[in-house]
Structures are given as structure tokens and as C-alpha cells.
Amino acid sequence: LGPRLDHQAVTWLLERHGSPAALRKAGRRRLLELIRPKAPRMAARLIDEVFDALDEQTVVVPGTGTLDIVMPSLAASLAAVHTQRRALEAQISTLLEAHPLSPVLTSMPGIGVRTAAVLLATVGDGTSFPTAAHLASYAGLAP
Structure with missing residues (x-):
């Protein structure tokens, strides 16, 4: 995908709609409603980036359907890493201040x-x- 995978709203979205087919099926309006609480100022831009990336996809390879299984798990793992990173940054900042x-x-x-x-x-x-x-x-x- 072209959008920012480091944005928590995008990883959250991929946990729920992990494949290109699932993203398309959900539709632009529905995804925008889902993501707006997590990214109020960037929601429209992020969804535009998702659909721009989907529109650029011209080849569908066998096994693409397995993304429905794999991507939510990978997105959840990425979200966990981001949470751990924020916690470590807070600890390091506290230690540095001291x-x-x-x-x-x-x-x-x-x-x-x-x-x-x-x-x-x-x-x-x-x-x-x-x-x-x-x-x-x-x-x-x-x-």
C-alpha cells in the first residue's frame, strides 16, 4: 500500500480490512467513517492514498485472497511494535530528563x-x- 503504514489509523484499518478486495468492498465512504475517529485531520487524505494505491494495482496474483488472513495479523503486530516504541520513547525521555x-x-x-x-x-x-x-x-x- 502507498499510505503511511506508520500511522495508527492505517494499521488499525488493515487489521479489519486486510486485503485489496476487502478494502474495495468496504468502500471509500465506509472506510472514511471508520478511520475518522482515529485520524480526524488526515482521514480523507489517508483514504485517498489507499484508493490511489488500489487503483494502481493492475496485476492480481494467485494467493491474493490469503491477504485476508495474513495482513490483519501483520498489522496487529506492527501496531504492537508502535505501542512498544512509544512506551520506550517515554521511558528514555524520562531517564534523559533526570x-x-x-x-x-x-x-x-x-x-x-x-x-x-x-x-x-x-x-x-x-x-x-x-x-x-x-x-x-x-x-x-x-x-
Whole structure:
């Protein structure tokens, strides 16, 4: 499919209507009604993307009908991964906020929560480097 599989409304939709035939059978209007509570501002655009992708499908291969069985399960697994990822991001953000270097790191342009967490996990507090030049060399910024 062409639409964003990382959007929870799309994975939710695929859990219920997993094959191209099931999506077509449900129809544009019905799918729009189903998805609107999960994506109020994007519902119409997401459904348009679904039907654009369906319209581009020109070949139907044998076994396409099995998507009704496989896709809902895969979509549910993807939704679970997204839920776990959001929970981990919240935990990492909480841990980062408690770190004494957090205000310094996140005040730097281009350094957000994810980058700051990676920096801390990679280099720690920096005390293992004798000088700032050693850290710059380790980061590949200086010879």
C-alpha cells in the first residue's frame, strides 16, 4: 500500500480490512467513517492514498485472497511494535530528563531527546576522554 503504514489509523484499518478486495468492498465512504475517529485531520487524505494505491494495482496474483488472513495479523503486530516504541520513547525521555547533562545537550541546535540519549549511551559523561580533542577525534570531527 502507498499510505503511511506508520500511522495508527492505517494499521488499525488493515487489521479489519486486510486485503485489496476487502478494502474495495468496504468502500471509500465506509472506510472514511471508520478511520475518522482515529485520524480526524488526515482521514480523507489517508483514504485517498489507499484508493490511489488500489487503483494502481493492475496485476492480481494467485494467493491474493490469503491477504485476508495474513495482513490483519501483520498489522496487529506492527501496531504492537508502535505501542512498544512509544512506551520506550517515554521511558528514555524520562531517564534523559533526570540526567545532569540533559539541559546542556538538548540546548544545542539540532540535538533533541533521541540524539541526546544516543550521545549519552555512546560516550557517557565524557570523562573517559582525556581531552575534548580526544572526544572530537572519536566522533570523527578531528584527526
